[in-house]
Amino acid sequence: MKVYFKTFGCRTNIYDTALMKSSLESGEVAQSEAEAEVVVVNSCTVTNGADADVRNYINRASRNGKKVVLAGCGSVSRGRELYESGVLWGVVGGEFRERLGELFATKKPFFALGDLNATDKRVVSDFSDHTKAFVKIQEGCDFACSYCIIPQVRGKSRSVEMSVIKNEVSNLVSRGFSEIVLTGTNIGSFKPSLGILLAELSRVKGLKRLRLGSVEPSQIDEAFLEVMNESFLERHLHIALQHTSDEMLRLMRRRNRVGRDLELFESLASKGFALGTDYIVAHPGESEAVWSEAVANLRLFPLTHVHAFVYSPRSNTRSAELYKSGSINGSVAKERLNEVCSIVSQKNFEFRQKCGALSVLVEKKEGEFWCGFDQFYNKTYVKSDENLAKKWVSVSEFDALDGGNFARVFDMER
Numbered sequence: 001m002k003v004y005f006k007t008f009g010c011r012t013n014i015y016d017t018a019l020m021k022s023s024l025e026s027g028e029v030a031q032s033e034a035e036a037e038v039v040v041v042n043s044c045t046v047t048n049g050a051d052a053d054v055r056n057y058i059n060r061a062s063r064n065g066k067k068v069v070l071a072g073c074g075s076v077s078r079g080r081e082l083y084e085s086g087v088l089w090g091v092v093g094g095e096f097r098e099r100l101g102e103l104f105a106t107k108k109p110f111f112a113l114g115d116l117n118a119t120d121k122r123v124v125s126d127f128s129d130h131t132k133a134f135v136k137i138q139e140g141c142d143f144a145c146s147y148c149i150i151p152q153v154r155g156k157s158r159s160v161e162m163s164v165i166k167n168e169v170s171n172l173v174s175r176g177f178s179e180i181v182l183t184g185t186n187i188g189s190f191k192p193s194l195g196i197l198l199a200e201l202s203r204v205k206g207l208k209r210l211r212l213g214s215v216e217p218s219q220i221d222e223a224f225l226e227v228m229n230e231s232f233l234e235r236h237l238h239i240a241l242q243h244t245s246d247e248m249l250r251l252m253r254r255r256n257r258v259g260r261d262l263e264l265f266e267s268l269a270s271k272g273f274a275l276g277t278d279y280i281v282a283h284p285g286e287s288e289a290v291w292s293e294a295v296a297n298l299r300l301f302p303l304t305h306v307h308a309f310v311y312s313p314r315s316n317t318r319s320a321e322l323y324k325s326g327s328i329n330g331s332v333a334k335e336r337l338n339e340v341c342s343i344v345s346q347k348n349f350e351f352r353q354k355c356g357a358l359s360v361l362v363e364k365k366e367g368e369f370w371c372g373f374d375q376f377y378n379k380t381y382v383k384s385d386e387n388l389a390k391k392w393v394s395v396s397e398f399d400a401l402d403g404g405n406f407a408r409v410f411d412m413e414r
Helices: 009-021 048-063 073-077 079-085 094-105 151-155 163-173 195-201 222-226 248-253 259-270 288-298 318-324 329-355
Strands: 002-007 036-043 068-074 091-092 109-114 133-139 179-184 209-212 237-238 272-279 305-310 357-366 369-373 377-384 390-401 404-413
Touching: 009 068, 009 094, 009 133, 009 179, 036 048, 036 073, 048 068, 048 073, 068 073, 068 079, 073 079, 073 179, 073 209, 079 091, 079 109, 079 329, 091 094, 094 109, 094 195, 133 163, 163 179, 163 195, 195 209, 195 222, 209 237, 237 305, 248 288, 259 272, 272 329, 288 329, 305 329, 357 377, 357 404, 377 390
Parallel strands: 002 036, 036 068, 068 091, 091 109, 133 179, 179 209, 237 272, 272 305, 377 404
Antiparallel strands: 357 369, 357 390, 369 377, 390 404
């Protein structure tokens, strides 16, 4: 049986897809959908748009005669509905994603969600189709943000043993991966603490760069701050603000507040970090007055990256109830989204203009350029007749343009 994996959403899903591939003992991983009998869709359900993308893909694959299996967050939120509609051959939850081979071996339709709070038993050692490797350090979330469905579909926060993580990172480095991405549903919830884990991973020989998934402002403690100057840590942090109005943060049932957030961001920026965030616009209650305040505050933050999106009501959340009594006009929402992106884009451009030498792990070729991400998580383009894929280059001179950094002078790193 040939199986094709289609991944939507976050870095955690990238890891989970690799985990499912490694457990496919009775099948063969297909390189394209066309050659596959079964298509496993590792889904995202964080917004209506994400749901729609997944559903459209499922419908198309099913019409093309594929047996479609739904995995990921959507398996919990939409799995039963889609399975009973007949468009799916199978549904697999977190507890069973390591047992895909067993489920496929029966050659019968299946619905296997299992325990929402189960933990992975395997680790992943093969990311051959990636330049960097991913390590999942925790699963689930204990936050209760009013807009978010993720705790309902990923369960409570639980952490992987620190010794297991260190062994996994060491193994990946020994296999040639010099850049590792730590991922999870809410990695700042890692126990005993993310800072302690980072200090332990700093001892792994051969680890050139460690990237982090999103963390919450309230989770950045002293242990975390103590490792900020470690050379192996990327100089980019993604810290989820979600908004820059205290009124909105209260409505969203967030733990962070604007004043403390600004102090934290200014402190990290003074250490040379590029700083990204998530930002939700048009959440219920975002009046013109609130928005004006939020934009004024946003301009104060030393941001360089943003993942901004329009609020999307999710079933069985407090925000969805608020949405019923008043929503933001769609054109207004789009204007606000564009304003956030424009502000941060300009800040990113100004940041890149001031950067010195860039250390870039080259990922692939785009047109006439080789490209990859530097230590500040900005895309950098290099021209070379040599195959630079998966190689490190040091860019000493570059032009900061709208589309990224374009190298004028670079050297190979050892």
